[in-house]
Amino acid sequence: MVVSSLPPPALRILSLLDPDDPFAAFLEQATNGADPRLVGLALAATMTVDELGDSPLTEAEVAIARFRPGLYTKLQRLRRGLLVIFVGPHLADEELLEASRGAPFEHTADIRELTTLLWTLGKPRHRLPRRDARMLRLVLPATDADGFPGTHAVAEISTDEISFFAETGDDMERFLVGSILEPASVVVAKDGSEAVVDLSLQVRTVYLDDGRYRITASFGRPRGPAAPPPWQRQVLGWRCLALLRGALTRGEALTVTAEGDGQEHRAAMVVPASRVTCNEEELHFSGDLPFEALTPVVVSFRFRECLSRFTTLVLRRERGASAGLLLKLPSLIEEVDARRTVRHETASLAESSAELQSPLFLEKAAGRVVDVGANGFRMRWSVPNGMPIPIGTVFDRVSLRIDGATLRGRAILRNLAVDDDDAPSDGGTLLGLSFEPDRASSAALPALFARLAVPGIVDGSMVTFENLLELFRGSHFLSEQMETLIAPLMPQSARTHEALRHAPADLFRAAAFRGEAEILAYISLVRGYRRTLVMQHHAALPGRGFGRRVQSGILQYLEGQSDYEYIRAFFFVGNAFPESRFGDFARKDHDPNAIDLRVFAHVVLPQATEIPPSPGVDVREATDADLERVERHVLATERGLLLRSEDLGARWLRLGPIHERFSAIGLERRRIVFVAHRDGVAVGAALLEWSSPGINLFEGFTTFRLFLFENGDRDGDEAIVRALLTPMLARVRAAGRPFLFGLVPAPLVERLPYLLRHSDHRSWSFTVRRDHLRFFLQHLLGP
DSSP: OOOOSSOGGGOEEEEOSOTTOHHHHHHHHIIIIISGGGTTOEEOOOOOGGGGOSSOOOTTEEEEEEOOTTHHHHHHHHOSSOEEEEESSOOOHHHHHHHHTTOOEEEEOOHHHHHHHHHHHTSOOOBOOHHHHTTEEEEEOOSSTTOOOEEEEEEEEBSSEEEEEEOTTSOGGGGSTTOEEEEEEEEEEETTEEEEEEEEEEEEEEEEETTEEEEEEEEOOOOSTTSOOOOEEEEOTHHHHHHHHHHHHTTOOEEEEEOOOSSOOOOOEEEOGGGEEEOSSEEEEESOOOOOTTOEEEEEEEETTEEEEEEEEEEEEEOGGGOEEEEEOOSEEEESSOOSSOOEEOTTSSOEEEEEEOTTOSSOEEEEEEEEETTEEEEEEOOOTTOOOOTTOEEEEEEEEETTEEEEEEEEEEEEEEOSSSOOTTOSEEEEEEEEEOHHHHHHHHHHHHHHHSTTEEEGGGOOHHHHHHHHHHTTSSOHHHHHHHGGGHHHHHHHHHHHHTSOTTTEEEEEEEOSSSEEEEEEEEEEETTEEEEEEEEEOTTSSHHHHHHHHHHHHHHTOOSOSEEEEEEETTOHHHIIIIIHHHHHOOOTTTEEEEEEEEEEEETTOOOOOOTTOEEEEOOHHHHHHHHHHHHHHSOHHHHHHTTOSTTTTTOHHHHHHHHTTTOOEEEEEEEEEETTEEEEEEEEEEEOTTSSTTOTTSEEEEEEOTTSOGGGHHHHHHHHHHHHHHHHHHHTOSEEEEEEEHHHHHHOHHHHHTEEEEEEEEEEEGGGHHHHHHHHHOO
16 A cells, blocks of 8 residues: 655645535645645645546545545546545445455545544655565464464565465455454564564455465554554444434433644533434534534534544534534444443342452452343442452452342452442442353353343243244244145254254254243244354244344343354345344445345255256365365455355365254254366355254255356356256255255346246345444334
8 A cells, every 4th residue: 555655745635526525625624734744735626537637647646535336447547556545434345445456545434534544645655675575474373273373475565564475275264354463473584583573454455366365454553652542433324323313312412522633622512412403414503602614523422321422524604593513424433431231220120139259358248239231230339438449359259149040250340439429228339340150150141131121031942842833833934835845854853953952052042932821922043153143933923012022032142142243134025024124224234244135045946856967067075175266256256244154264164163063962064065167177166054954944054055156157057057956956865855945146046047947935134243233233123
């Protein structure tokens, strides 16, 4: 990402923004010397792409624009070496990378970040010559218990980024765009001695270069006294609007402060919620606030136990009846003191108390628990006079009694507060403690949180297979046609369900509502892949409202778990509730590394299906080299989220670790990979997931998917697909299963008549990353 080694005055900025764009106004103000750090940067007149002409530009020139499809490609065709900075709402790195095709770009959605970026670009930069880069190597730590540290050859290194090589056999999951490589070490070897530099890296680009991957990563920001505090930053857009509206609905006041440069301090203006309105793009603050147009301001507010803040720009002052300020709605927000998990109030519970013991004190600390969460609790204690309680005190024996359950473990004092004026009768000191439960309590905690959040929910492992079938039939979740189709698998499915009922909680978990004589609602979670829990078997008797509550309960359970990274769910196209809730959430979030929503066609081939031969196409089970070919195809054509969430990296394609966990309870869960070759060249692959009947009643864990490689003959795609289906159907027949079931991308089915003849239904596949779970839960429970 080197722009130039020329002195700062040589840096020239071309603004491709609309003249009324607030970023354009800020840019003109900043580059005319408003910011002392940017002195010497010249701003060219605002122009369109077509006005750039054909004269070559220097490396030191930068174009600043909002992203539009085709804009980047057009810029790069006109100018080689031009750095483009995209501003505005967050865009996925993959989208920018696809447009840039490896050319340099930057992206920012915050005026403060743009200031910093321009200042950085204005400084001279230097790149180590390639001949000197040979004395460097990059060392990364192991990522898994059975992994090993990786050493990589360095291609280039500059003042802000490093390029290095990874072999095709390496674990590519760690090198997905946006991934943080930390800790990382650059080893400098020269004249027989070595020096090690520790740093943090973030992956920017990944592409295949002469049989191996070339990876470019930028250096992390230094953590010094002048660095900003490590706020948890979240890409918002629509989410910022949702948080604002939620805070305003609850009557929360907003605090507005001018963003100073360290020398100017202004009093914060507290604006009541009644004087604030917002839409999808703007905030309006009524009244007389002392801020002029183009003033950067910081707005902060508290909502749901979290202090949120963002930096934005005053667009203009309003006069007349609507007097006040008009502010730009930001696309980034910072959670300054957000709790990592939801806290559940215990005031309404019949029994909520804690006893703490520490080697430092002779007597126990006992009192009422105020609230509890997955990472700690608060309690009141009448501290004996004069007893010092230092922050960091360890209580090695802790007993919590919450809603009839007893939890044990150890706790560490994190904070305390004394209520003098309104102290309740049970004590005036409030202790905040982090809680480390023992193994038994750790398994019980998630179910407790689900019960606290959704009263009436029970552990679904008590539901027998007969109870479950009765609910599925009564709720129309299981049609007569489908029950007839899977009838040969019912005895095996019953045994599978019995094994899952006694499986470890990290492998299988279910929640249910139970009436006096029947199950009213049910949902289960199964570990489909190493990092992914699959939400399935969601059924409820109609007209009673229990379906939504049991779904909320299982999501509350997930809030208390930490051993997963993704959640996945399927639902039929046309199913109104999930389409509106799951679909709207996925469409509103702009981060494809966190949310994925796509349509799969159901391809069902009865075991008696005759498949026409495919002359010239040879199919075999994949070798290790074939697995690497599949991985390269996935990296080139799919989002990084799918590579991680569905174990599509070469090292994990056969689902070895997850198969071991299912084997421990007598069940099967693995993946068989077939690769098709024509004239010795790999042209396609099929992944057949093979699992015990009944893990998913509809055989959702015994499915196939297809990949057609780019070097395949497009006219011969049907022959390749038929050749790949043949060995999979043979396995189905040998196992006595009634059909071969595939989830195939709808566009692929539509253009292949053979698959289209065997396809009748469509399903949405929804995958969400764990750190978006709370927002999804709020969306699911919203109006």
